[in-house]
Every structure is written in C-alpha cells, then in structure tokens.
Amino acid sequence: MAKRVMIADDSEFMRNLLREILEDDFEIVGEAENGVEAVNLYEEANPDIAMMDIVMPIRSGIEATNEITNNDPDAKVIMCTSVGQEEKMKQAIKAGASGYITKPFQKPNVLNEINDVIPA
Numbered sequence: 001m002a003k004r005v006m007i008a009d010d011s012e013f014m015r016n017l018l019r020e021i022l023e024d025d026f027e028i029v030g031e032a033e034n035g036v037e038a039v040n041l042y043e044e045a046n047p048d049i050a051m052m053d054i055v056m057p058i059r060s061g062i063e064a065t066n067e068i069t070n071n072d073p074d075a076k077v078i079m080c081t082s083v084g085q086e087e088k089m090k091q092a093i094k095a096g097a098s099g100y101i102t103k104p105f106q107k108p109n110v111l112n113e114i115n116d117v118i119p120a
Contacts, residue, residue, distance in 0.1 A: 002027040003118060006045055008038035008061065009053035009080060014103070018051055018080075021107045026114075035059025042068050042075070049076045049118055052097070054088050062088065062095050069096025076117050080105070 005026045009015045010033050019028055029045040032038040034057045042050055042064075050068065052061040065077045079092045079100040089100055098117045101110055 003048040003114075004029045004045070005049050005051060005114075006030050006032065006038075006041050006047040007051045008032040008035070008041070008056065008064065009051075010034060010056045011053070014053065014080070014105075017105055018110070021105060021110050022051075025111065033057075035061060035064035038064040039067050043071070049078060049114060051080055051101075052077050053080045054085060054092060055082075062092050065092060065097050066095040078113055078117060 003026050005022055006029050007015050007018050015031050022028060029047050030041045032041045036058045038052060052065055054061040061079060068075045068077060076098045077096065079089065079097045080103060081089055081100055082103050099113050101113045
C-alpha cells in the first residue's frame with residue numbers, strides 16, 4: 001500500500017513540484033499553504049509523512065511541526081528548506097522534524113530522504 005503524504009508549502013509552484021515528484025510512488029492526502037492549515041490537515045488526514053516548508057505565513061513550519069509532534073510523538077515530518085537556512089533547520093529538528101530536503105527539489109534526493117525516514 002502506498003505511503004500517505006501531505007504537502008505544506010505557501011508556494012503553489014513548490015506544492016505542484018513536490019506533488020509531481022511524489023504522486024507516482026505515494027498517495028497525496030492533501031495540501032496546506034500555511035502552518036495552521038498544516039496542523040489541521042495532519043489531524044484530519046493522519047498521513048504517514050508530512051512535507052513541511054519552513055517559511056510559511058500565519059504559523060511557520062517550525063511552529064506547525066512542534067504542534068504536530070507534541071500531539072503525535074511518532075509523526076514523521078520532513079522539512080523543506082532553502083539553502084542558507086541552517087539556523088532554522090536546527091530549530092526544526094528541535095521541534096521534532098525527522099529530516100529535511102533543500103530546494104530546488106530533485107526527485108532522487110526527495111525520495112532518498114523519505115525512504116530514510118520511513119523505510120519501505
């Protein structure tokens with residue numbers, strides 16, 4: 001059975017890109033464009049893994065990750081970051097992120113990171 005993935009990114013372009021990379025191998029259970037939507041979607045859809053942009057409006061990906069992992073300690077969240085956000089990455093790992101990928105996304109890197117976090 002395909003692993004279930006949710007995508008949270010305030011950029012529609014990035015969400016589309018991730019969806020294209022993932023839809024062959026995974027079931028996309030929903031998309032969110034800010035941290036508040038991300039938390040709600042996670043609770044509703046209960047995905048196997050969440051792809052979470054760090055920089056989003058209303059609530060950041062770090063705040064959303066913190067809330068998700070507090071509610072579900074087993075949650076698997078992969079942060080999506082731009083190059084040069086190392087400081088934010090440290091905060092994200094502290095908030096409970098399981099791993100991260102850097103933009104621009106490349107399919108092999110994305111799939112490798114997911115497979116590291118949730119082995120097949």
